[in-house]
Amino acid sequence: MNDQDLARIGSTRELLRAHRRGVLLAVGLMLLTLAAGIGLLGLSGGFLTAAALTYGTLGSFNFFSPSAGIRGLTLARIVSRYLEKLLGHDTMLRIARDLRSWFFARALRLSPAQLGRLRTGDLLARLLDDIDAVDGLLLRATGPLLALLGIGLLGLGVVAWLHPPSGVWLALVAGALALVVPARVAWRREAVEAERAQRRGALRARLHELYEGRNDLAALDATAAWLARVADDADEVARIERARRGRLADAQVLHGGIAAVGLLGLLWSVATGVTTAGLPAPHAAAIFFIAIGLFEAWAGAGLAWQALRAARASITRLDAVAGAAPAVADPPEPVPVPERGALRFEDVTFAWTPGAPPVLDGLALTIAPGERVAISGDSGAGKSTLSALVLRSADAQSGRVTWGGVDLRAMAQADWYARIGWLPQNAPIFAGRVRDNLGFGAPHADDAAMWAMLAQVRLRAWAERIGGLDAWIGESGATMSAGQARRLALARALLRDAPLIVLDEPTEGLDHDTADGLLRELPDLLVGRSLLLITHGTLPPGLVDRHLWLRDGRLHDA
Numbered sequence: 001m002n003d004q005d006l007a008r009i010g011s012t013r014e015l016l017r018a019h020r021r022g023v024l025l026a027v028g029l030m031l032l033t034l035a036a037g038i039g040l041l042g043l044s045g046g047f048l049t050a051a052a053l054t055y056g057t058l059g060s061f062n063f064f065s066p067s068a069g070i071r072g073l074t075l076a077r078i079v080s081r082y083l084e085k086l087l088g089h090d091t092m093l094r095i096a097r098d099l100r101s102w103f104f105a106r107a108l109r110l111s112p113a114q115l116g117r118l119r120t121g122d123l124l125a126r127l128l129d130d131i132d133a134v135d136g137l138l139l140r141a142t143g144p145l146l147a148l149l150g151i152g153l154l155g156l157g158v159v160a161w162l163h164p165p166s167g168v169w170l171a172l173v174a175g176a177l178a179l180v181v182p183a184r185v186a187w188r189r190e191a192v193e194a195e196r197a198q199r200r201g202a203l204r205a206r207l208h209e210l211y212e213g214r215n216d217l218a219a220l221d222a223t224a225a226w227l228a229r230v231a232d233d234a235d236e237v238a239r240i241e242r243a244r245r246g247r248l249a250d251a252q253v254l255h256g257g258i259a260a261v262g263l264l265g266l267l268w269s270v271a272t273g274v275t276t277a278g279l280p281a282p283h284a285a286a287i288f289f290i291a292i293g294l295f296e297a298w299a300g301a302g303l304a305w306q307a308l309r310a311a312r313a314s315i316t317r318l319d320a321v322a323g324a325a326p327a328v329a330d331p332p333e334p335v336p337v338p339e340r341g342a343l344r345f346e347d348v349t350f351a352w353t354p355g356a357p358p359v360l361d362g363l364a365l366t367i368a369p370g371e372r373v374a375i376s377g378d379s380g381a382g383k384s385t386l387s388a389l390v391l392r393s394a395d396a397q398s399g400r401v402t403w404g405g406v407d408l409r410a411m412a413q414a415d416w417y418a419r420i421g422w423l424p425q426n427a428p429i430f431a432g433r434v435r436d437n438l439g440f441g442a443p444h445a446d447d448a449a450m451w452a453m454l455a456q457v458r459l460r461a462w463a464e465r466i467g468g469l470d471a472w473i474g475e476s477g478a479t480m481s482a483g484q485a486r487r488l489a490l491a492r493a494l495l496r497d498a499p500l501i502v503l504d505e506p507t508e509g510l511d512h513d514t515a516d517g518l519l520r521e522l523p524d525l526l527v528g529r530s531l532l533l534i535t536h537g538t539l540p541p542g543l544v545d546r547h548l549w550l551r552d553g554r555l556h557d558a
């Protein structure tokens, strides 16, 4: 499926339905493989019995038809099994690919506040474990269950045709299996499967946090305590897995018991048929072998039922994220975004949690084109919240934010972002080359522009030392100091050809002289662009046109 098709899909089940052709084909091939296998067993049993009964007598024996049938079924089984593996796995891989792209794209539509409620490890668990459970639905759950149903009906039909009383008996045994096995492994197991998926997610989250926070935990001498929590989580997961396996083993035992009684009853039924109702012995043998084949195939039903329940729990978890309505969405017919304009907050009131005291309360602010405004305030006053509204991580509950007179909510988010160069508080450095990190937001910037920008943020000497624009910088800027990472992210924001630059604490982590030098040079880097600067520090004269103070949700002159 292409991106446009995926964008139209609203739930996991809808996505699975879009693959129904591949799924039906794979199920048909599974059925064919099973039918060929069981047919082979029945035909061979009948054939051998007929041959044994004819041996040493003068009776005639049709050798050719059954042996041709055996050859045909053998070949059919080989070919259908090969195609089943080929097409079944191909469909499964397509489902997995589409599910991952779709889930990821849907999750990214959510605002940071919505995503922030999920732990990264849990999100990863959904992306990996839950999608794994769902894409295997075809090969481990619905596929086998449908194929087992199909082969059951076919087998019962053949047995009933050869000997109706045996058909009735086999149907009764099949009915008992169909009730008892799912009852043991799957009936009323929704809550347990949901808990299993949730616990596995929690374990991943705990491990992810251990990895991310390993240095802090080591410094706090808290690694052992954290590992103990990991062990507790792992124990919980193991407890649930053991219980599941126990239920599956119980189901296998029940299946074995019922199948044994079923076969004994069938033996009695066909023996009576042969001795009293003229049932040919080869038919009796064929019925017996078909039944053995069916019981063997049905033994997989328990696992398939369990996989089905697990997949359902995973579907619920995936839809909880992918099906959530994004807090910030594009309008159906977005308005074009003006090239330049004033950024205005008009009587803006905003609370992160509905009903909580607002962080911004009737806030008003105008930044004229080319104007540079700094905003300071106590920690927690709402400075980053203000930039979050500019970035449309959230929308104001009342009032509006406009650019060139157009409400930001009337624009497509991507069009609006094209007008902004943003340096967030925790700007990430991506694993890759210096060039990649600079060029993300400015794909057309050439080497000369990159070097000039590196010089302006005072990173030129560093870049030359590590090998230039193609030098590799590790994940999260592992090979850089915090100040260097901050300056590289600043360079990235400034390199963008955007009329509005939003900088949240650009000099955080820099020594006084570097910070001061950088701020003094900032006006030259802005050249006519508007600036919204969030800062705690003192500013050199001439950097900004106005310096405001955020207090009680409103802006005051500093």
Ligand SMILES: Nc1ncnc2c1ncn2[C@@H]1O[C@H](COP(=O)(O)OP(=O)(O)OP(=O)(O)O)[C@@H](O)[C@H]1O
Binding pocket: 112, 113, 116, 352, 353, 359, 377, 378, 379, 380, 381, 382, 383, 384, 385, 386
């Ligand atoms: N995503 C969020 N969800 C819920 N509450 C939030 C969120 N982000 C911020 N807040 C709350 O909003 C208030 C303002 O936070 P904000 O980060 O805007 O302050 P700030 O002025 O930038 O602080 P600092 O100078 O410490 O960075 C705080 O009480 C904070 O707890």
